[in-house]
Amino acid sequence: MTRRGRGEGSIYLRKDGRWEGAAYLPTASGKLRRVRVYGKTRKETGDKLTLQIADARRGIPIPEQSWSVRAYLDYFIQEVAPKTLRPATISGYSNVIEHHLKPMLGSRPLTRLTVTGLQQVFDNEIAGGMTIPTAMQAKLVLSAALTRAMREDLIVRNVARLVVLPHHDPKEVEPWSADEAARFLVAAQSEELYPLFLILTLYGMRKGEALGLQWSDIDWDRDAFRIRQQRQVIRGKMHVGPVKTAKGKRRLPLLTFVRQALNKYQAVVDDRSSRANPSRFVFVADNGEPLSQSQLYRVFSDICKRAGVRRIRIHDLRHTAATLLKNYHVPDRDIQLILGHSRISTTQEIYQHGDSEAQHEALSRLEDRLLLAVDDSGGSRQTQPSKLALAAVSAPFQQRSAVTFQIREDFFSTKISYLRRDPGATSILQRLRVATNTHVLGAVAVRNSRQPDQANLVLWEWIPLRETLTPLTTPFTNSPSPADLDF
Template identity: 40%
Template sequence: MARRNSNGEGTIYRRKDGRYDGAVYVLTTSGTRKRVRVYGATRAEVSRKLTEAKAKNDQSIPVSDKPWMLGDYLDYWLKAVVKPNRRPATYAQCETIVRLYIKPGLGKNPINRLSVALVQRWVNELLGGGHSVSKIHVIRKVLSAALTRAEREELIARNVARLVELPPEERKDVKPWSAEEVSRFLEAVSSHRLYAAYLMLFYGLRKGELLGLRWQDIDVANSKIHIRQQLQRVGREILIGPLKTTKSRRDLPLLEPVKQALAAYYEKYAIEGADLVFTTTEGGPIDPGNFLRDFKRICGNHDLRVISVHTIRHTVATLLKSRRVPDRDIQLILGHSRIVTTQEVYQHDDDESRRAALQGLAGSLLDPTHTKAARDVRPGLPWSFIDGNGSRRLSRQFNNLVDGDTTDNFGGAYRIRTDDLFHAITNHGSALQRATEVKRTLEARKRAWMLGVVAVNLAVKILK
């Protein structure tokens, strides 16, 4: 009599064509149980596949309750995940990339059968088709975001898009305006209807943040500007939406020149009943594309180097850096989430600062008495702390250290060593002498302690 399989063990039988078929009930992502089937040329192969399926079920790793094709899952992801939780512009970008690139190339593949090799071949085809490396990075980012969601829903075991190799992303060479070019531009737009808007660009505002400003965001009483929303074009619509990141929500000081420019704009051009500060002559929102075209037209008409409106944010970051404003303050002004974005992307080098630094270094190396070089190379230190060799003057602290007094520490924002540590590094002989004295003192006290222990033990024995 044939043995009956126990519950959950699964079944294996041979089909008429000679192949083997196996089946077992497992848990699905919806919480129900489903009978899955596996196939193989031999009984041992089917048995191995069943064992793997049962092992995952024992580990509470569910299987999909329906066979998802990547294209179908991308449609679900856009509708149920991206659209309700992301900004309209983000949804529009993701939808375009899915429709034009991902679905035509990979949409007919089962999502749980995507492999690194398959996705890598598809990416290589896109690169060979003439698409830029930056575009391929964006496409891979969208696919990876969708597969990450599928991984969280336990539809796949790993995100293969993260394992695909791409060439390094090509970063555009951005050359911001100099202070002289900024002055020429502001002079050129001094009589323009939107002079106040162009002036406020040099707060480092994003284009959408500037065009989305409301009169209620201009706090004249407290001399502040509240950045709370942005205006964007999405498809054929101009929409008011949330800011790019949480750090974009910020308050900036209302400077006097900006206050006067806004007052003049309000008296001459403000439309009664309009909520937005900057509007068209009819009172509607300004199209960001039209604002950019007008900006470039002004630059061309006045022989200014043509840049984008967004490059002004790079200009602001670079000019603030040249004025030795701390990076943290620049980050808060621009509304970046991470300070590394401010430092690596928005701050650019300038010839003047590099020349001054190298001249200062050359002066200190070639002429030790050239004290001005020390000031140029290390501008963060007070002048009273610089000696004739371009180093911190530590004679007073050194004397205190030798006498056994506690010295002051001045480590801080400029990442300069504290006086004691800097002195110890630059005065090896004195530090070694001090350490030798400490060692001798410890050895003397250890000997005294040992003699005391011996004396106590002898006294105890005598008393006994």
Template identity: 40%
Template structure:
């Protein structure tokens, strides 16, 4: 029985009669289990065309469709397009992805290519055209994320000082709401609810190919309301008075009233950073900056997730929140403060200086003396201070104080006496067990 509930004659080929018979029996077994046979033999290239047109394009965002179409056209069709859908094996797909890596494709790119193929084969499983998704069984090197170092609070303040007279100052200020670049450029005047002090995130601007389009948000959770803060309200009012285009629906537009190209916005951001000596980060990393700064201020992860518009809180915690040297130092100093007793004499900066001198080969005697006495934290520093190990103090005290050696000798003598008594007891018990004493018979006459 086929997927369209029609009967179909099946034939299978093999190098030997036994191999062909095994394939035919496999088809009979699947038919008995209710698994239908495809109406026709699909080439992978043909099925990928069907999948793009009938599944991806009607149900996914235009940018997603554009990415999938590019990967299918450039990689999947040339590499695997001639294979039949039902006969595609794990080893064939493994060789394909291995060759991509050999040809110089990056590991993240190969992961995306495998992901697109897997999505198409998952749909083929649902259409009952194949019995398994072989792309899921392929092994790839683990994808290592590049380390992201978001801006510090000082860098954020410096950036806002630099752009305060820029035409798009309100847009750069609103970046620190944690908005995505497309969400920011897609804001409309009607999305600003002054009466209720809210900003509604409802659409985004994207570049798809050569077109700038206004489309839906990335996920359902991306649709969110954020508070309209007073500095932002003032910046938007100033932008409206100076730069708003008449009858333009969008807040941020070009001088002609058209939507701003996200790529141009990124390039302008980078240029501002370079011209003013700021550390250049991608615009998207401002979202990482917002998540990290909110975390450092003790904001709950759930609230940060809602502000950023993430579908899962794990994304917020594992990808967008970062620590830094200051947060690690604060955490460890807090732990040290709860475990050790500080002594406020030497400040942490002085201790660090002495340690640096020791590493450089200077002041080693001072450092050794310092490490034999405790150092308290500065009373004005509530984050804890520097601590010193007092291991050597015990031995110095034992040498200096009279009577300590005598007490230790007495303790050793008492322990030696106890040890001898314990050994003699064990020997006596062992001898008693090996040579038991036989009692003499009881004589009643003698007792009388």
């Protein structure tokens, strides 16, 4: 048996028949710590020990202590998370750790997590009934903890990032239509908290932002108010902190109806809130204390029932505001500023939803534009042009012996007219240049005669034929009847 060289550690056979290898390697603090590896054969154990020593020589220190997944998750949520995460996020992470990650992985050594082993754990959990969204959340929290462990040189790589989960299509949010939102606000007028629901619906504010609004945030002189903090109840305790993102701090105009509603509300709750609400939050409960989320949910549910509208989440009022603003052609950049999103992609991809009424209107416009209309007999009221008519439209004007168009009355708001070469039409035809090209896109357009030397013009430099031609004051002589036209 070949003896290992100096600095290569030692390997020996244990009483239980397994092989054990050991070596002293440096930790992140520079201290030496004995590392042990195990295997069924001497070669397997030697290979494992060689890899550990090679990592140390490449500058990858070994952990100061041997962590289990359970112990490191406790350290992460208690010591690391409070320095970087918001209280609501920490609360959500804690729930995932206690209910899912610890039962799944708690006793395993942190350094022995592998992609294959972790993938098998997640696959088994999903097969046993864990939902895909829950698995995605568990992977997210574990990945955050393992990323921290990498930075502390406890592990070499984050194996959670390499776990593949089944595809999941999140449930599509269906915000209210303008009619539903209006019915909701009408029903809310009888509530003391009417201004709160006005703000949530019109501005699309986050629930915590609206509850965190203070009277000092309202600038009555300039008809504006600022959003600078949010108020949340987490595990029974009230937390007041900064808004979710830097762009969340914003100043918004105070709309007339909102100002009037706030004035009336202030007169009602001023004395009540001054005694039990030293922070002067705008929205308070009956006892004068800051309004709780459970009280808000209860009032919201009652209003939805009275209004006869679909029950949605309070947060979906934010989606409703974004979608309605989009439908009213407000630029995405302005919607982003109103909602306080850090990235405009969030506004475009998440918070703006298709509206069935808007889609119906858009498709109806396209239908009318391309197909015009269909008569009662099932045929199109748009006259189908013959080959001769198509040739007349595409040919230069000097090659046309006759040009005849039939134009829908309701489309151009003109009476049906027929143009042909006739002494009465001479003044009209003279207004068209001989070498003029034509474009047909539902209507005929001609090039502006004031720009004769430009070969290529952009679309808006072409002018409709109906604007070029002057109305006829006298009827044509020998004008054909519609029956005589091969259209």
